[in-house]
Amino acid sequence: MIRKDALRREMQQWLAEGLIEEDQARRILARYGNGLEASGGSLGARVLTACALLFIGLALLLVVSAHWDGLPRGVRFAGLLALTVATNGVGVWRWGRHGEGGGWLFLGAVCYGASIMLVGQMYHLGEHFPNGVLLWMIGTLPVAFFSRRLLVTLLLVALTTLWMVMETPFSPPWAGIVFLGVAGWLAWRRHSNVVMLPVLAALVLWLNLMLSWVFHTDFGPHWRAGHLTFNLALLVLAQVLCQRLERRGDSRWAPLPWLGRLSLLVLLPLTFEDLWKEYLHSHWGWLDPGLWAALPLLLAAIALKPRGILPWLALAGVLLAHGLGRPEQSLYWTVAANLVVLLVAMAWIRQGLLRADQRRFFAGLGTVAVLALLRYVDLIGDYLGAALLFLVMAGILYAGARYWRQRDPEVAHD
Structure with a gap:
């Protein structure tokens, strides 16, 4: 992620040294929604x-x-x-x-x-107390839209999130998407990463709350195992979108590559056997609404990246888990999840070396370290089984290192 203040100072320095012309500096800064003149003071002062x-x-x-x-x-x-x-x-x-x-x-x-x-x-x-927050949102919406002030937009996102959580026990929070759509548009227009991330997080929450109403009973909405399937598909699609948007270099999507790395935090719980036992026991098989909500997302990810391994792997895993998965198979699914996380971490390490991207490199390295720590604290199977898993992981890492050394000798040397 490029810090706008640092980039502006760098351009001013280059301009003072005569390395670039003023028109070039302005065009470079405009690419990232920035300008030569400081606008609105420092971030610390505004906060x-x-x-x-x-x-x-x-x-x-x-x-x-x-x-x-x-x-x-x-x-x-x-x-x-x-x-x-x-x-x-x-x-x-x-x-x-x-x-x-x-x-x-x-x-x-x-x-x-x-x-x-x-x-x-x-x-x-107001017997229905969420209506008070809804009225607050309705009054804040035009102020945020016409003024385009980030503080007001952030308040709108926070109120929308609060209202969705409060309204869900009574009825589906349909109106939430309208307010989040306006806030997202304002963040996109303002090149505001500070607003875009909360909007995306609130959007994911809205989708999950709406799905909980698909699982509703006479006692209200419920969170089921299908939510995990749906969110895994969301993460895969987010990963594919992040890779595409990262290549575009648009500052409006600058924080999105981090979403792909942070998404691994959600995948780490899948490396525990107890979660797989509960998941395989609780899902509804082929009739699970979470599965049918996840399939369009995975197909979209495949359409965006037909040669990508992750979307195809996720699609196969979801179909197998819902079609053939049984609680007694939890050990095998846990081992597979650990290996998938390891492969993703290896891919990040390689991409970090190829692109000289320290963040991606250390994200992959940190993932390997965290995975090793988790497996040491929470053994899968008995001691011999855990030792075998460590040996398999070591073999994969060593094989990957040899493959990269032969294919990319200059990167391996670095």
Whole structure:
């Protein structure tokens, strides 16, 4: 991931030394959504300002709460309305005059949400309590859309996530995708990696919550083994997309390659035998909705990368697990999962060496170390079985090293 501040300083230095022309520097920076002039101050200053405004809002709420019960109902309502209008008014004025005011708009959105909750408490409104958060989201949406302030957009994502979790026990959170779609579009337009990652995480949560309603009973939605199948397919598709987007070099997708590496943290639990026993016992076979939700994702991954090993391997594994998998086979599935994780780590090490990418190299190396530690702490089978697994893993690593040494002698020498 390229830090925009560091890149801008580097371009300014090159420009001062006469290595490049100003037009070239601007075009290079524009490729990453950056410019020669610093915009909005440093990240640290913006974070501290946002925290200061948040504390101001909390202080105001505490002052009001201390005298809340003693105030007449009309005065309370008027005070909340005035506070909300004042903070948003200052934000709109600063945004219109100076193109700033994001902090005030954020504070205004917080005051608006607090007003909704307190008015509902005063007049005993809203038997369905998630509706209060939904109204907060609806009021925050146009502010985020027209101002395009990152703080307000992050607040919208946080509120949407909270509402989805609160609404799911009662009904499917259909509306969540609308708010996440707007937030994702704003993040894409602003080249904001800080917003894009929370949006993607919330989108994954929304998909899982919707799937839980496919498994619902008279007692409400449920999380089943099919969720694991679905999320594995999501990870495979994310890995393929990350590889394609990484080649494009678009700064809007700069953090996505890390998603592929972080996804391995989700795969590590599959290296434990107990999880496989529970999974193979609980899934619904060919009738599992998680399987049918996963198949389009895996087919899309194969269409994007027909020669890729991982999508085909995942498709075969999912079909075999749901079609032929039994709890008594858990040991074999665990060993296979460990070997798959090892192969992925080896691929990362090789790619890191070929591309001189230290992050990818150390991600693969760290994965091998973590896998070895897990297998030492949690033995698969008895001592001899675990020792055999270590020997197999060592053999794979050694064979891979010899293969790379013969095929890429310059990389092996490095």
